[in-house]
Amino acid sequence: MDEANNKPVMRGAVLGLGMIGRHHARILASTPQVDFAGAVDPSGDVHGAVIDPDLVFASVDELLASGPIDFAVVAVPTEEHLAAVRQITQAGASVLVEKPIAASAAEGLELIEIVEAAGVKGAVGHVERCNPALIELRKRINDGQLGELFLIVTERVGPFPDRIRDVGVVKDLATHDLDLVRWLGGSPIASLAGQTQNRMGRPHEDLVLINGALTSGVSFNSIVDWLSPTKVRRTRVLGDRGMLVADTLTADLTFYENGAVGSEWGTTQSLRGVSEGDVTRYAIARREPLRVQLDRFLDLLAGAEDSQVVTLAEGLETLISAEAVLASAASGQTVAPSPAGS
Ligand SMILES: NC(=O)c1ccc[n+]([C@@H]2O[C@H](COP(=O)([O-])OP(=O)(O)OC[C@H]3O[C@@H](n4cnc5c(N)ncnc54)[C@H](O)[C@@H]3O)[C@@H](O)[C@H]2O)c1
Incomplete structure (x- = not known):
């Protein structure tokens, strides 16, 4: 429990340490309500976003071997969203997927079905909101x-x-x-x-x-x-x-x-x-908009009725x-x- 905010601490990771993933990693690592599990990127941490090098993993399997996670921010290239969501939700993790939800509406629909079948929660990172x-x-x-x-x-x-x-x-x-x-x-x-x-x-x-x-x-x-x-x-x-x-x-x-x-x-x-x-x-x-977005997503994970996240259905509608x-x-x-x- 994060005493200051009276909210449960969630263990979260970032998939993809590129232009946007590096910011997600910084924010996760500095949010009291988050236990930062690390980041996955086969190319490593080229932007130097993660302070502890032991928290940079080359694959999702390596990340999960270090312990279970509650959620992942999916910041891999758009055409890889679907595969990344499939893999990480199978491990029981909820997902905050970067925009656009997927590379095509057909893939976006499949992504939603995968999240629902896994019984986890999802949102899309339309951070302009x-x-x-x-x-x-x-x-x-x-x-x-x-x-x-x-x-x-x-x-x-x-x-x-x-x-x-x-x-x-x-x-x-x-x-x-x-x-x-x-x-x-x-x-x-x-x-x-x-x-x-x-x-x-x-x-x-x-x-x-x-x-x-x-x-x-x-x-x-x-x-x-x-x-x-x-x-x-x-x-x-x-x-x-x-x-x-x-x-x-x-x-x-x-x-x-x-x-x-x-x-x-x-x-x-x-x-x-x-x-x-x-x-x-x-x-x-x-x-910082990415911090506001993470707070809203954490509200969703904590079971808030109106968490103000952009839902997966809205992300699909946009695509x-x-x-x-x-x-x-x-x-x-x-x-x-x-x-x-x-
Ligand atoms: N919300 C926003 O304003 C915003 C801004 C930029 C990008 N994005 C979105 O974020 C996503 C990433 O964009 P970017 O600009 O950061 O791309 P990027 O190319 O800079 O970074 C992608 C990173 O993912 C890594 N990667 C590739 N496959 C992977 C995998 N299977 N597992 C883990 N890591 C993997 C790559 O090595 C790379 O470092 C895209 O969907 C993009 O549309 C959103």
């Missing part, structure tokens, strides 16, 4: 600050991280946006149209534009690429009282209020449109939407993301 600016943005939307929502726009562009070989920008990066628009808008994606480009000559696309609508009627638009010479991470939500803009690189949130007297979308405004009003930048407590984007880009048609297996 733990970004302080986006948490605050969503709270303000739900409190009614923007009034009726019209539009959600996300921008996630920057240079190519050379290590990603198994999926394109739609599954690797735009899954963040497809998860966010639904989570912020509080409604599933009804339809979308995607346009992709492949400028780097890799097997997969490296730029995507997505236009879509939630079932609530809110429109959304996402621009995502690996081609831009600077990194931008911006989410803009527009409603009838103004606009909230989150910068998730700096965790800043700014409110642009409609200038019209009364801030209501009355008869006069509908004729003239809005004018510029007050601009407020909020001071937000900045907690189905990503595949719908690719299908739309290939066909030139607007499509409705359909449930797995249909």
